[in-house]
Amino acid sequence: xxxxxxxxxIYALAMTNALVAMPAHAANEVKAQPAANSSSHxxxxxATSPDADIDLTGFWTQGGYKIVYFEQDGSRLTSRYTKxxxxxxxxxxxxxxxxxxxxxxxxxxxxxxRKLQKKCAHQIWVGMGLTLxxxxxxxxxxxxNRTVDPKNCEVDNSETVDIIYTRMVDADGNPxx
Numbered sequence: 001x002x003x004x005x006x007x008x009x010i011y012a013l014a015m016t017n018a019l020v021a022m023p024a025h026a027a028n029e030v031k032a033q034p035a036a037n038s039s040s041h042x043x044x045x046x047a048t049s050p051d052a053d054i055d056l057t058g059f060w061t062q063g064g065y066k067i068v069y070f071e072q073d074g075s076r077l078t079s080r081y082t083k084x085x086x087x088x089x090x091x092x093x094x095x096x097x098x099x100x101x102x103x104x105x106x107x108x109x110x111x112x113x114r115k116l117q118k119k120c121a122h123q124i125w126v127g128m129g130l131t132l133x134x135x136x137x138x139x140x141x142x143x144x145n146r147t148v149d150p151k152n153c154e155v156d157n158s159e160t161v162d163i164i165y166t167r168m169v170d171a172d173g174n175p176x177x
Contacts, residue, residue, distance in 0.1 A: 054099065054136060058177040059168040067168070068094045075099045077106070079165075087113060095128060095143075104130040108143040108163075120153035128163070139165040 057072045060079070067082045079094035088094075088109070097106030108128035117124060126144030133140070142160040149155075168176040 054132070056099070056104075056132075056136070056167075058175040060139075060165045061168060062094070062163065062165055064164075064166065068165070072099070077104060097128070097130070099132075102132040102134075104132060104139060104141075110144070110146055112148060116148055116150060119150070120148055120155075130163070130165070137167040137169070 055072060056070045056077060058070060059082070060068050060070055062068055066085075068079045069082055071078045071080070075098055077095075077097045077099050079097075080091050081088045081094055082090065084090045093109060095106055095108040097104045106128060107125040110124045110126045112124055126146060128141065128143035130139040130141035132138075141163060143163050145158045145161045147156050147158050170176060
């Protein structure tokens with residue numbers, strides 16, 4: 001189980017490097033093929049250009065209750081909390097990631113309390129991988145997880161945690177920015 005996170009990370013990297021690993025003529029053929037559903041975006045990360053015109057900037061909910069704000073700069077994506085809570089401050093980073101096609105991968109902030117962070121002074125970042133749905137309104141995936149013993153501050157990696165981000169939209173279905 002401890003190697004599960006590493007396996008997910010390696011798989012995500014392998015998927016994102018699929019075009020790089022192909023011979024040049026094969027990569028050009030994949031990029032030149034029209035999408036099967038005639039949409040400008042495909043659910044297949046290999047057939048989706050990393051330069052696709054996807055804008056994820058705006059408000060999203062994490063798990064349906066925490067509201068975060070995504071800022072996209074090219075292929076860089078940063079998620080920040082929109083209000084203070086017990087585990088975070090307003091504008092504190094939720095995750096930082098790279099977008100490649102319909103994959104989003106990076107480092108997610110683990111949910112440790114401020115008291116535990118201060119006492120144990122442990123790294124609070126864990127790996128994460130998300131997949132963007134074709135309609136660009138939902139990101140689903142996982143993040144790593146850690147348990148910290150508050151008595152002696154020992155850290156153990158634990159099972160990954162499923163995460164879902166859903167884009168917030170107005171009454172007309174337009175993304176809230």
